[in-house]
Amino acid sequence: xxxxxxxxxxxxxxxxxxxxxxxxxxxxxxxxxxxxxxxxxxxxxxxxxxxxxxxxxxxxxxxxxxxxxxxxxxxxxxxxxxxxxxxxxxxxxxxxxxxxxxxxxxxxxxxxxxxxxxxxxxxxxxxxxxxxxxxxxxxxxxxxxxxxxxxxxxxxxxxxxxxxxxxxxxxxxxxxxxxxxxxxxxxxxxxxxxxxxxxxxxxxxxxxxxxxxxxxxxxxxxxxxxxxxxxxxxxxxxxxxxxxxxxxxxxxxxxxxxxxxxxxxxxxxxxxxxxxxxxxxxxxxxxxxxxxxxxxxxxxxxxxxxxxxxxxxxxxxxxxxxxxxxxxxxxxxxx
Amino acid sequence: xxxxxxxxxxxxxxxxxxxxxxxxxxxxxxxxxxxxxxxxxxxxxxxxxxxxxxxxxxxxxxxxxxxxxxxxxxxxxxxxxxxxxxxxxxxxxxxxxxxxxxxxxxxxxxxxxxxxxxxxxxxxxxxxxxxxxxxxxxxxxxxxxxxxxxxxxxxxxxxxxxxxxxxxxxxxxxxxxxxxxxxxxxxxxxxxxxxxxxxxxxxxxxxxxxxxxxxxxxxxxxxxxxxxxxxxxxxxxxxxxxxxxxxxxxxxxxxxxxxxxxxxxxxxxxxxxxxxxxxxxxxxxxxxxxxxxxxxxxxxxxxxxxxxxxxxxxxxxxxxxxxxxxxxxxxxxxx
DNA sequence: CCTGGTTTCTACAACGTTGTAACCCGTGCT
DNA sequence: AGCACGGGTTACAACGTTGTAGAAACCAGG
Numbered sequence: 001x002x003x004x005x006x007x008x009x010x011x012x013x014x015x016x017x018x019x020x021x022x023x024x025x026x027x028x029x030x031x032x033x034x035x036x037x038x039x040x041x042x043x044x045x046x047x048x049x050x051x052x053x054x055x056x057x058x059x060x061x062x063x064x065x066x067x068x069x070x071x072x073x074x075x076x077x078x079x080x081x082x083x084x085x086x087x088x089x090x091x092x093x094x095x096x097x098x099x100x101x102x103x104x105x106x107x108x109x110x111x112x113x114x115x116x117x118x119x120x121x122x123x124x125x126x127x128x129x130x131x132x133x134x135x136x137x138x139x140x141x142x143x144x145x146x147x148x149x150x151x152x153x154x155x156x157x158x159x160x161x162x163x164x165x166x167x168x169x170x171x172x173x174x175x176x177x178x179x180x181x182x183x184x185x186x187x188x189x190x191x192x193x194x195x196x197x198x199x200x201x202x203x204x205x206x207x208x209x210x211x212x213x214x215x216x217x218x219x220x221x222x223x224x225x226x227x228x229x230x231x232x233x234x235x236x237x238x239x240x241x242x243x244x245x246x247x248x249x250x251x252x253x254x255x256x257x258x259x260x261x262x263x264x265x266x267x268x269x270x271x272x273x274x275x276x277x278x279x280x281x282x283x284x285x286x287x288x289x290x291x292x293x294x295x296x297x298x299x300x301x302x303x304x305x306x307x308x309x310x311x312x313x314x315x316x317x318x319x320x321x322x323x324x325x326x327x328x329x330x331x332x333x334x335x
Numbered sequence: 336x337x338x339x340x341x342x343x344x345x346x347x348x349x350x351x352x353x354x355x356x357x358x359x360x361x362x363x364x365x366x367x368x369x370x371x372x373x374x375x376x377x378x379x380x381x382x383x384x385x386x387x388x389x390x391x392x393x394x395x396x397x398x399x400x401x402x403x404x405x406x407x408x409x410x411x412x413x414x415x416x417x418x419x420x421x422x423x424x425x426x427x428x429x430x431x432x433x434x435x436x437x438x439x440x441x442x443x444x445x446x447x448x449x450x451x452x453x454x455x456x457x458x459x460x461x462x463x464x465x466x467x468x469x470x471x472x473x474x475x476x477x478x479x480x481x482x483x484x485x486x487x488x489x490x491x492x493x494x495x496x497x498x499x500x501x502x503x504x505x506x507x508x509x510x511x512x513x514x515x516x517x518x519x520x521x522x523x524x525x526x527x528x529x530x531x532x533x534x535x536x537x538x539x540x541x542x543x544x545x546x547x548x549x550x551x552x553x554x555x556x557x558x559x560x561x562x563x564x565x566x567x568x569x570x571x572x573x574x575x576x577x578x579x580x581x582x583x584x585x586x587x588x589x590x591x592x593x594x595x596x597x598x599x600x601x602x603x604x605x606x607x608x609x610x611x612x613x614x615x616x617x618x619x620x621x622x623x624x625x626x627x628x629x630x631x632x633x634x635x636x637x638x639x640x641x642x643x644x645x646x647x648x649x650x651x652x653x654x655x656x657x658x659x660x661x662x663x664x665x666x667x668x669x670x
Numbered sequence: 671c672c673t674g675g676t677t678t679c680t681a682c683a684a685c686g687t688t689g690t691a692a693c694c695c696g697t698g699c700t
Numbered sequence: 701a702g703c704a705c706g707g708g709t710t711a712c713a714a715c716g717t718t719g720t721a722g723a724a725a726c727c728a729g730g
Contacts, residue, residue, distance in 0.1 A: 054717090352711080390686080
């Protein structure tokens with residue numbers, strides 16, 4: 001039922017290689033030969049065996065995208081864009097879920113399907129630059145905000161500036177007791193560190209003292225963690241008049257906790273997030289947030305990978321910064 | 336840098352096949368030989384070439400999951416469970432985004448990476464059973480609620496019963512003008528048809544007349560569509576006291592539109608959804624919904640596929656029904 | 671009609687792996 | 701001593717494809 005070049009060749013009365021040439025669009029094939037071959041291909045529903053082709057060529061046409069969790073909307077939206085961008089290069093994307101575990105991430109980085117993928121776009125949570133340096137040379141592009149200048153290409157946004165900017169916006173609304181949700185002490189918390197840095201910088205610029213009791217940690221960044229952190233802030237008696245959450249799911253959780261506490265947003269407490277996920281456009285109230293240009297991030301990542309694959313495999317690693325903008329909605333509106 | 340069996344064999348002073356035997360856990364290898372080989376493998380960081388292995392064995396260890404859109408939370412959550420279930424079988428999952436287009440779905444069904452995958456779990460929107468029947472024999476499991484008894488294994492939930500049950504719950508709250516959002520006339524709208532059928536059945540049982548002006552269509556089932564449909568219902572003057580939305584994202588959009596119209600949920604209008612996505616547990620108000628057992632759906636799908644792959648490839652197609660339950664929260668609470 | 675160059679096509683080997691069949695060797699039985 | 705048996709190992713071929721090298725056919729120009 002499944003046919004090979006040989007079957008097509010026999011049917012068309014040519015050699016196997018000629019069929020291969022037709023399939024690969026080789027120039028010098030007589031028009032009538034090509035027609036005969038194409039007819040045979042159509043009749044037999046021939047489809048090339050990619051494993052064999054890959055074995056021969058050393059390329060698979062598949063790249064992997066490894067993200068911590070698929071049901072975090074940010075990564076799902078990112079995945080969508082990566083798939084789209086990769087399709088333009090004729091690549092299939094194998095999406096891998098690392099769950100943020102170092103072992104899973106290492107496994108992804110060192111070649112998910114061993115030789116099944118040409119390259120990897122990795123959004124690391126747990127792995128450090130040193131971890132990655134030790135891995136053998138699968139072309140790789142990193143996404144996100146690991147601080148260190150690692151051994152691989154890297155696409156990120158300026159987290160410090162973005163966090164500073166949205167915090168400054170809260171200041172501009174006249175808020176003074178601005179809480180932060182999502183800080184992390186662990187070495188994995190690179191994003192958290194940078195966003196906290198931006199938050200602190202904005203406060204300093206506004207002449208507001210940094211108050212550690214206004215900063216709530218969150219080990220994961222899910223809705224439940226945001227709600228828990230917000231409840232903690234509310235019961236600890238620090239009475240914030242604004243909250244900057246380090247991502248949107250935290251913020252949605254915080255909104256929920258504020259609602260349960262009977263506080264109005266933004267009147268009593270203004271809320272800002274980070275990521276601009278779809279949910280935030282329909283939440284009650286809608287969410288003010290930092291909107292990274294996900295489409296651009298995905299496109300840059302795919303293009304960096306394309307460069308690695310085709311051109312200079314050993315070029316020095318590049319770092320590209322994608323733009324972002326503030327998306328100001330009801331939870332912390334324009335003044 | 337990348338080594339082959341041959342390199343390991345030379346280093347260990349054995350034949351290529353013996354190394355292969357060690358790698359594959361073949362029984363009859365002397366302990367000291369095995370040790371020597373394993374040492375060589377470790378030293379060289381040998382990893383088998385899956386393309387070659389696949390070429391030889393005809394199996395890749397990769398299955399595909401094709402869903403319409405990754406950034407629809409329901410599919411993202413489902414994907415997570417499928418990945419987990421597949422991992423237990425030692426499979427890698429290649430996630431494919433069809434965007435719901437028939438061409439994309441056909442492409443996925445007829446073998447994404449041609450010979451790169453052993454089987455497919457497809458959540459079809461556009462393809463009909465007849466379309467699928469014409470495709471060559473990639474082992475396939477369908478997810479979702481296509482009515483027709485197709486040519487492939489199938490995992491679904493009882494949509495009619497579920498829709499009937501949640502609508503009956505709204506009736507039980509004393510609501511009489513119960514609207515529905517999400518109806519579709521197109522042949523692709525199988526889920527919509529079934530859920531509408533359940534909705535109508537529940538009304539009939541309660542002796543409530545079916546009012547077509549209370550049923551709002553939605554071409555897609557995103558938040559924006561739900562909001563638009565709700566606004567339409569509100570401005571058309573039909574004044575519903577409850578809404579059953581055919582999925583949760585529609586419901587979240589509807590919540591938003593109700594909020595903007597100054598109506599209280601559930602006091603003025605009760606709202607129910609379908610899918611039990613994470614968002615609905617934190618929305619304001621939290622969402623009452625039909626909760627399909629996604630974990631079970633994923634597990635059943637993977638196991639059906641496993642059966643196809645290992646045992647009887649030509650067994651008659653099976654249809655499995657996964658359980659669901661009602662998850663009653665604030666938007667339409669328990670009486 | 672030959673020469674040199676180009677187009678068109680083919681045979682063969684190779685990619686890295688595993689199934690098959692066979693070999694060698696030690697053991698235990700006759 | 702001869703034989704069958706089976707554990708441990710190996711050589712070889714094959715999976716379906718494409719790169720290489722070269723053969724065959726064609727063309728234009730002398």
